[in-house]
Amino acid sequence: MLKLGVIGTGWITKQFIDATQEVGGWKLTSVFSRRLEKANDFAKQFKGEAVGYRDLDTFFQEGDFDVVYIASPNSLHFSQARQAIMADKHVIVEKPACSNPSEMKVLIRLLRRKHHLFYFEAARHFHEENFKTIAQQIKKMKTVQGATLTYMKYSSHYDDFLAGKEPNVFSPVFSGGALQDLGVYLVYDAVAWFGVPIRAVYFPHKLRNGIDGKGIAILQYPGFEVTLNFGKTANSYLASEVYGMGETIWMNNAADLQKVELIDKQGNKNDITKAVTTNPMITEVKNFTAVLQSSNSLANKQLMEDWLAVAVQVNRVMYDLRQSAHINFRSDYEFR
Template identity: 40%
Template sequence: MLKLGIMGTNWITDSFIEGAENSGKWTLTAVYSRTREKAAKFAEKYHRDLVLFADIAELAASDQVDAVYIASPNALHYEHAIQLLEAGKHVIVEKPIFSTTAELEHAHTVARDQGVFLFEAARHLQEPNFKRLQENLPRIGKLHGATLTYMKYSSRYDAVLAGEEPNIFSLRFSGGSLVDLGVYPLYTAVALFGEPESAHYFARKIVTGVDGGGPIILSYPDFHVTINQGKNSTSKLPSEIYGEKGTLWIDPLTSIKTIRFLAHDGSASEELAWPVIDNDMQYEAEEFARIITQKDRDSYEYLADLSLKVLRVSNELRHQNDIWFDAEKK
């Protein structure tokens, strides 16, 4: 059983803890927050003795922790992860992993030197139905293109409209729609089709200076992928991948419940998706535990390379729209 520490005391942290413990591979042992009082308040709901930290150096040095899940504000991910990696802890960082490719490359170098693993928690890649989608991609024949949709109105956009600047819509905290929601369809495209030859983002910038959403076009040698993503509006459209022999109809893009193969000639309409569990973070927790315990370097390097490619494309798309995080100006 791997001993899990957490940084970040919000709803997604609770979801990861639940998924990790449901996997039977992890047990929560430690909670970090900026104050011991906040750590204690978060820990209360788990009704067990947990080690509480308000000092990252103490967390990094603790023998009560094998790995740490980081869900602090985006701009703090790198400095938190480096301290833990240098101390020999495995690290799982909630997406988006870091602000720059230089940060990511350095962090992976530290992880390799220390003999530990660094993961980006792009949870949908580990879903059985995502793997089912990958397996059935050849059924549609030569690819003609795809439309990937992930648009969900954020309640924190109401705060922007009220004149506030929540972290997720702040340049100071490396926020914006692209890195928060757009990263999911970007990961899907890169995992399925590889890194695009070129990419273009028609961002709708908001008053805080980040992007609220907008369409993205990824160009490959023989086809294009259109991504519809945003946090200041909502879409109920499914995603589709088109080929010479048929179409794969996917809904939704994460926590996939439906994958339908539709033959162009109407001769086939087949449901491919498997039943899903309520908390799909369990799948990534299981896979990260497997890689750690089996020391599966090949699987780790695949995920590390994928994470770098996604961040490289994401940064290019932001910069096209003159969106630069404070972390990039240091």
Template identity: 55%
Template sequence: MQTLGIIGTNWITGQFVDAARESGSFTLTAVYSRTMEKADQFKTKYHAPEATSYTDLAGFMNASEFETVYIASPNSLHFEQAKQAILAGKNVIVEKPAFSNPTEMAAMQTLLKQHPDQFLFEAARHIHEANFKIVQQAINELPTINGATLSYMKYSSRYDAVLAGEEPNIFSPHFSGGALQDLGVYVVYDAVSWFGVPDSVDYQAELLPTGVDGKGVATLRYPTFNVTLIFGKTVDSYLTSEIYGGQTTIVIDNAGTIGKVERYSEGGQKIASLGEPSLANPMIAEAENFATMIANHDTKRYHELLQLSESVNQVLYQLRQSAGIIFAAD
């Protein structure tokens, strides 16, 4: 079992720590937080009383207690913290979106080439799950591809603060926030993984007073079909997602968290239920995969994931440009 340090003490960090423990992939040995109280509370809650607490980031990065750091800080902080970790000799798992723009991504790629023994993973957890791969296989079996509609909308508890005139991090351009970055990244990962990098993109965004998007509809154009992405954080949606292939349609219950995958034939007849039961913790598969790649020094699969991350980063940036959304990091 490999040693793990974490930055960020929110629910998503806790979910990853639980997944790491349940899968036997990582053991938590160091926690960084802005306050000692929050760090200690996190260790108690997630059954790691022996882990060391840090409030000094430099001291945390240079600590010997851990080999890999999981970063779940606000989006705008990812680049500098990942850079510090690589320079300190750590492997990095950084929550999606990994970086704010292609400039940061290119700088990180250069740094990684200078440190070839270290790994940096973007934690797009759903692409590691069994049902994601089942969808990919079903697409490969289609006689043709005529396009897709992929949807993921979920009301954010932080949107109430926006309605009250505030600017929470997740809805702030200063922290590289917005619906595209938070939930849109899931469906962009879907599209780029399943169909490749689009020829062009367009994003019709509904902008908030904070300067970022609350929800919107994006179009990814490919040579012979289009993919429509619907995502947002200001409403709840129960739309399914669909992939079209002639008289066959693949139906997915949720493009961000795939629980059911079904295939329909001409006339709406369901001909197969393809999905597997989802794990209680959706991060188990990615924790296992990251730990295995590090342990086996699997650079082939690692570089495939890094290239995918770079492609997704580029598409996210092009979509933001289309909608006129500018971050402080730009």
């Protein structure tokens, strides 16, 4: 039985815990929130007797858990993951795992000293069967001529921003913005399917505080380009596509892969969609569970390293995109 501690009490944490309960082999034991009442109220939603904490040091020192799931504001991911590793806990951290490559390097160095620990970035769609199906189809293409990937969803927090407030997801202090929140899905797509680009440029629409509300990124590869279209200040219903020599891989949404089609030169459609789970976190939780339950397996350790290598590459591309657009976070200055 894997004992789980969680940092954060939002909807995404609940979805993750629901997934662990559906998969099985997990027990929620510890919940951290800045407000103890909130932590305890959240814990009561689930079976068992999870303990609430409001002090992070106490959470890590006294909490009875093996694995911590971190779903706090982006800027806190690094420090909390570092503290978890030093406390000898396995880590599952929501994307983006870190704000910049400097933070990522620190975590990698710590992990090299703790060979028995596992560290996962919770990029849920990266583990889905439809994601793998698309990767396999791309490999079959004799020539790739590019891709257009879209994920644009209006944020309820944008109304607060327009009212003069500064929610975490729209704050450079908390490493927010469209690229970090939604663009990361598309960067994962591009890096996993095509590799690391030779050049990455971002053209954002900046809000009053300099953060990006939406934008377009161009990733340049030898012989083709990949266009990423994402945002939190508008809704888009455009599909996403990968282009071959006449054939096209079509997907309803590059971050929420509910339907995938292979369209030939004549326009004939072949539905290649794999089964989709009701809870989108089920597949990643299954993968994390299998690895953690056989943590002594060299094959599982290598699997984690493979996933981590992609996370490091995604982190680098995300940083390069931000730098091209002169978008800086508070955390960037802490390593200068």
